């Protein structure tokens with residue numbers, strides 16, 4: 001497997017929930033119970049928010065003296081986030097490789113932070129926060145260096161964590177949804193259980209709110225390998241499934257980036273005529289190599305059934321390039337008419353040679369889904 005493929009796979013796996021049958025689910029925005037005007041991302045492990053209104057990227061941490069550089073910052077080491085009502089839940093992971101982790105909650109309304117639960121041993125992962133409970137995995141390593149997992153149920157009101165599994169599980173199990181007293185899981189197959197992790201019903205499939213829009217869920221399937229020499233990659237087939245009737249509609253076969261679901265639209269990059277970005281220094285060969293953008297600087301949009309596909313925005317000669325994933329956390333991809341995407345930003349690397357460029361800090365491109373207008377959110381720096 002080439003490094004390019006591994007990178008692509010890792011990027012997509014971080015974005016998507018893999019399902020047992022090899023399908024993957026597409027990410028998208030979440031129906032929030034609280035109207036929060038920001039989008040969230042992590043930069044260097046620190047949780048930031050993006051304001052489409054002011055086109056700025058700022059740390060969520062409200063402490064004016066904090067440098068957000070180590071564990072003492074409550075928003076450092078953020079691994080995954082989920083919105084639930086007025087709260088933003090997240091796992092805060094130690095970066096010291098000691099495996100310690102904590103479940104935390106940020107109150108979007110009041111701007112307050114709470115560390116809810118920190119296990120004495122083991123590492124937290126795969127959580128879902130419902131109205132009353134948070135379900136998570138607590139992982140560990142046995143004497144023979146095998147990973148094992150227990151399922152935990154945490155009650156944010158009482159602070160009580162209950163271990164629901166007696167025997168350790170060999171695989172982690174991802175809670176996708178809590179609905180009508182049932183928890184829907186993906187792990188060793190799709191199944192549901194009651195709130196005690198009992199009464200298991202195999203094949204009872206639930207979908208994460210991240211991939212659900214009204215009565216439809218979106219799945220990603222592997223498509224054909226396409227693209228120009230040196231830039232070939234697997235395309236994704238985006239399939240819309242009607243939850244009630246099971247009807248499946250192919251939205252597109254040509255998505256070459258993880259699609260963004262925003263309201264009833266699907267947004268993605270396709271493999272286009274290569275767009276020249278400049279020469280980038282390659283350490284391995286100690287030479288300057290021509291760098292191209294396989295997406296041609298274009299982003300496409302279509303209706304939820306695949307009709308009405310058109311170019312949403314065209315970056316033209318701008319020094320930005322789309323990536324395979326969009327880098328926005330918690331499944332929330334837009335605010336108002338604006339979505340945000342993580343893009344590579346290329347800046348001059350040699351003042352004597354304008355062709356030589358290098359990757360700058362990541363930038364966030366804000367795109368108006370109605371007009372295609374775009375702007376770049378800048379990171380605010382404190383003096």
Ligand SMILES: [Zn+2]
Pocket residue numbers: 061062063066067068069073074075
């Ligand atoms: Zn901080």
